[in-house]
Amino acid sequence: MMAIASMNQLSQTCRTTAGRSLLLKSRTADKRSQFFCLAFGCLVVCSGCQGGYHRKGDLQIAFTGTYGHAVKGETFWADGKGRGDSASASVGLNYFAEDRLALMAELTPMRFFNQSDGDAYSYELSLGARYYFAEFELGTMPVSLYAEILGGMMHGAHSIPEEGSNFNFTQDTGVGMEMKLADNVSWITGYRFQHLSNGDLFNDDNPSQNDNQVYTGIAIELK
Helix, strand or coil, X not given: CHHHHHHXXXXXXXXXXXXXXXXXXXXXXXXXXXXXXXXXXXXXXHHCCCCCCCCCCCEEEEEEEEEEEEXXXXXXXXXXXXXXXXXXXXXXXXXXXXXXXXEEEEEEEEXXXXXCCEEEEEEEEEEEEEEEEEEEEECCEEEEEEEEEEEEEXXXXXXXXXXXXXXXXXXXXXXXEEEECCCCEEEEEEEEEEEEECCCCCCCCCCCEEEEEEEEEEEEECC
């Protein structure tokens, strides 16, 4: 009887330890997300929002294509189990609240993940901000450099990643370049790091996934 009691006590201790470990990981992820938001906010406040090639009140529509490669191993986020590369097409609307600061809404109506259980189709909606921190001329073409951060929601035809859930939250952080080709047309290209996770809300498992993404496309000023 004493042996059985000891085993029960050991089992309870293990469950308690595991629960504390999961809670610690969750708090760490929350702190990382807060760090991203704080860092971006400080960048905007400290650098100022005046100047640059855009003007307050400008409205821009962007069409982009993106390729994502799944990251293996721990990064700023915990290691995700997802290994499916992806390709997508997006349309975005950027409103310049200040000369250098654009508020973003981005819709990705089609994104395909090449998973071990077959291709997985998904769509995504994200909101965020883009800050233009530098500009120069390349020959006769004006060029702007920017940093951006977005957060959104993604829904898949089936689980993304495998053994995950159909619904995920997304968080993107990146940098990019905008080159003016004409008065109202620009070429944009950039890099984003994306973390997707169901937040332990929609499934018992939360395998998550981290992606390195590169994108390119055209942005059109709406006069």
